[in-house]
Amino acid sequence: MGTRHTRAYTDLREQLRDWWARTNAPCWLCGQPIDYDAPAHDPAALDLDHAKPIETHPHLALDSSNCRPSHCRCNRSRGSRAPRPEMGMVTEDW
Numbered sequence: 001m002g003t004r005h006t007r008a009y010t011d012l013r014e015q016l017r018d019w020w021a022r023t024n025a026p027c028w029l030c031g032q033p034i035d036y037d038a039p040a041h042d043p044a045a046l047d048l049d050h051a052k053p054i055e056t057h058p059h060l061a062l063d064s065s066n067c068r069p070s071h072c073r074c075n076r077s078r079g080s081r082a083p084r085p086e087m088g089m090v091t092e093d094w
């Protein structure tokens with residue numbers, strides 16, 4: 001527990017934020033540009049996401065190759081799980 005609040009994690013996040021802002025990295029979930037000047041909890045602001053969720057891959061929390069830039073809103077709607085299968089999407093019988 002608490003991986004997100006360690007000093008190492010904060011440092012890594014700052015480094016990546018710096019790098020992504022400089023290279024103007026887009027959101028890896030929706031492909032749209034991220035507003036790197038937006039306030040921290042703005043839906044369009046940067047949120048550090050993990051390609052493999054920390055919950056299932058805690059050892060990758062501090063692995064920069066597992067980190068991806070995402071929008072606050074995209075990361076939040078994705079949650080910590082992999083995208084769940086959309087049960088209602090298959091509508092063949094109508």
Ligand SMILES: [Zn+2]
Nearest residue numbers: 027030071074
């Ligand atoms: Zn996005």
